[in-house]
Amino acid sequence: MVVCLCLLALVYAISGGGQGRETESRGEAPSAPFRQPNVLLISIDTLRADHLGCYGYARDTSPHIDTLAREGALFRWAIASGSRTLPSHVALFTSVYAPIHGADLPNKRLENRLPVLPGVLKDAGYATLGFYSGHFLRPQDGFARGFDHYYNCSTYVKPGDEVVHDVIFNRTPGPDEVPGSTNPLILGSLESWLEKPPQEPFFAFVHIWDVHMPYAPPSPYDKMFPQGDGLDPYERAIALYDGGIRATDEMIGDVLELLRNHGVLDRTLIILTSDHGEEFSDHGQMGHAKTLFDESIRVPLVMRLPGVIRPGLKIESQVRLIDVFPTVLEIVRRPPPSSIFGVSLLPALDGRKKDIDLPPAYSSLRTLPGRDNPPLRSLRTSRWKIIERQDTKEITFYDLTADPKEQAGVAPRESARAREALAVFREHIKLLDDLGDTEGVAAETEAPEKDPELMERLRSLGYVK
């Protein structure tokens, strides 16, 4: 991806850091009692935004996350780059989309050629530690890179063994395996580490699995929400899913308390998000990695850092998970690597900007071996969304203002607005494809190349300023 890397580097060099300029942020955050805060990035796997109280859900699933949102800022419309765990986390860690990182293809991993958030922070002097659950963020998937310590906190592990793969399919663990939720493992590991005492500044990544299938929250959360008459499997699944959220929310409360007790909470940037949502027959299916409708790609995004992030903000502008990486770097005052596609959200978080104007959110999903989901890609703005089936080229347009649940999609020929949106869609898709072709295999260290035409397209579509 050398063309884009170098062009973006040039732009950052000229502009002093792209959209979120380092010089501006330095001037805006003088009250912070630290130069480089700690960073805690929490990814609650499979958590759709609209099942949290702070996103308007009727059930009381998330009292601690709601408090975190009140003390910090909440992005109402945060969009993941897909609906599968591995590629979505790759985008979060690298701030690039699938056509360039390539990890949405079967059996692909996070490759070494792209800088990752923990690695950049490690180079900046951070102690880095990760706690992962489930079976897609393993060291062999490429996710340990940049971490001083990377702990396996997966459910159903044998002592000293790798993760058993079939938990997602509700497999019964064997007699020598240890069943249990990942929350206690993560909390205990984090506590041990904090008691050393921790080297600061630190970056901690916490990946929580308990909301994910098979929806088996521990007591009393398994009966916390009504399951109807038990005959409707969706109603029952949703009640258990919500119970898993509440159980995880309690653990989030414990983590924050832990940081508070160790005296580091208010100098730690807390970021809470998810890699994708979950379907409960919103469009006739169950689970995720099947579609790109909002229930699969709209995720929570909450950030807290007293003295830097204005408390109580609810930011309406649509943002993307790829924007997390540059946001962290601007807050810790480090220049972003030239590879990244995201934009720092700090101007919205510290109140400098009410709205933040970003390119549409791109998401994609491939067909995996043994699955029958169609390959899809989508482009979403706050007003509209286009979803394309990559195999048949069939395109559906949704007017999200009139049809927020994406129930009444139309073919672009049926509406003038859809035809306009389609033209925008094609421009972005073409650019991402061209960048993928040009940069997909190039090394980060290659010499700069000039491509004014590609540069101009990146600029005109809003990827660089």
Ligand SMILES: [Zn+2]
């Ligand atoms: Zn996931």
